[in-house]
Amino acid sequence: MLSSSTKSLVVLSAVTVAVALGAVFLGPVGLPDAYILLNVRAPRVLLGFLVGCGLAGAGAVFQGVLRNPLADPFILGTSSAATVGVMLANLLGWRNYYALYFMALGCALASIAFVYRIAQTNGKAPIQTMVLGGVIVSLFLNALVFVFFSIFYRESFTVLFYLLGTLTSGDLKLISISGVIITVGFSVSWMLSRELNALTQGEETAFHLGIEVESVKKILFAAASAMTAASVAVAGMIGFVGLVVPHLMRMIVGPDHRYLIPAATLGGASVLILTDAAARTLVPPLEIPVGALTALLGAPYFLYLLQRKKSAGEF
Amino acid sequence: MSYERDLMHSESNLPMLSLEQVSFSYPNRIVLEDVSLEIPRRSFLALIGPNGSGKTTLLRIMSRVLQPQRGRVLLEGHPISRLSARALAKKIAVISSEQSFEFPFSVRDVAAMGRFPHLNRMQRMTALDWEIVEGALKMTCTEALESRPISQLSSGERQRVLVARAIAQEPSLLLLDEPNAHLDISHQIAIFNLLRSLKSDLGVTIVVVLHDLIAAAAFCESVLLLHQGRIVKAGRPEEVITAELIRKTYGADVHVFPSPLGGFPQIAFGPASEP
Secondary structure, three states: OHHHHHHHHHHHHHHHHHHHHHHHHHOOOOOOOHHHHHHHHHHHHHHHHHHHHHHHHHHHHHHHHOOOOOOOOOOOOHHHHHHHHHHHHHHOOOOOHHHHHHHHHHHHHHHHHHHHHHHOEOOEOOHHHHHHHHHHHHHHHHHHHHHHHHHOHHHHHHHHHHHHOOOOOOOHHHHHHHHHHHHHHHHHHHHOHHHHHHHOOOHHHHHHOOOOHHHHHHHHHHHHHHHHHHHHHHHOOOOOHHHHHHHHHHHHHOOOHHHHHHHHHHHHHHHHHHHHHHHHHOOOOOOOOHHHHHHHHHHHHHHHHHHHHHHOOOO | OOHHHHHHHOOOOOOOEEEEEEEEEEOOEEEEEEEEEEEOOOOEEEEEOOOOOOHHHHHHHHOOOOOOOEEEEEEOOEEHHHOOHHHHHHHEEEEOOOOOOOOOOEHHHHHHHHHHHHOOOOOOOOHHHHHHHHHHHHHOOOHHHOOOEHHHOOHHHHHHHHHHHHHHOOOOEEEEEOOOOOOOHHHHHHHHHHHHHHHHHHOOEEEEEOOOHHHHHHHOOEEEEEEOOEEEEEEOHHHHOOHHHHHHHHOOOOEEEEOOOOOOEEEEOOOOOOO
């Protein structure tokens, strides 16, 4: 068990490294020169790595805590909140990268706190109520975004950028802030992987196994939401990585979060870097937004998974 | 089996679990009122009563999933409300009716979760921990299934794996909510015999919520009958499971007679006779 998981981890990291190197040669600009390599490609691959880690890691955690293998990092409304943050920054006239980033990050974290608060009854936050709260908050925030689009259509481009998701933000400072948040979120989640395993057996069962359920849940929600918010703030809404990759990795390394969380983060990084390389080379010199491409590839794959589950009698 | 032997073998004179004037209610409904009882060590107690009589609530109060509004619960003399989840899990294992098998953990992994309360954060399972897990799988005859995902097992097999997890937890007290639900008769007999051997071989105190009065009478040493949130009677099966008490609490006409297999009561019922 351990050796096979370790092996798959090694393979995944190898893929990541290979793609990081290969991305240079895959570029639409004929010969790679040092400037492009250092200032365009490297930050982009680094960003792809981080965002892939963040989204897939958060997805693995959300799927475990919500006991739903088909949950995704955006399920609690984090991404819609980040979009509203960008919109607000626009309305306030704060157009620089930093303002947009911190508004997106702040709003995403605030929305998760809000959802947790409205779900809380008698010191507990039942997961069904959280998911329902998340869906309602998302719908409301999305409606706000569309109202914004129809009134301030000239400013809507920056917001659209967030809705599509791209890895073009080359600002190393912002990438490193997100990097720190994602690393912390990952480490906390990984440290709690045994607790997460117990939570998949049901919250009462986890309590009977000695887990302080509500506090562990709160920490895990915070860690996963911080990873999601840090990814969305820097790269917008890149869908399906956080949904499909943890699911796929569960098939390879099994459901044990001690292996699943690192496998999902590295797998997410590999998938996103690969997809981004495809996104900028498929129709040169144009670029497909990587978020659109992950959805284009991810949605059919997800349907295939659903179909397989249906025929296996699991639904 | 006798009460004297239980007392002789007990490490301390304190009861395993005692409830003192416990009351529990939801905002618009009283579920339990003024329930007091003592569960001696190494006893095997069945909680019975009609639907809504409060037996599952009582079990959930014993495992601290629910906190009573009044009264207190003592585990070997210590109030359970002051124990950490981990300290509680080292003493009490629970097999509740809440079961979640969406994730394909192997049988061995699920049984190993019983060791969680005995491990520190990030601490690895030791050889001794695995030995305990193997022993639990053997006792429940699940070692042949150990690498199968639990999501693919039948409900009888799953129930046995959950018992294996509870055994691996090495509890002093084991609480079960209808462990025989959805099981065929041979699996029911197997699970009750397993529980009896846990009691006699390992000295585990067992409390089980049962709808099945026949099983309660046949396998449990003592029975506690609840009705409308109050204890009607507690005692040996033949003292509690009587035609009169069943009519009074369940409102059902049954015939109760001594079982041909031994001293315990047997119940017979049939269709209502035509007028």
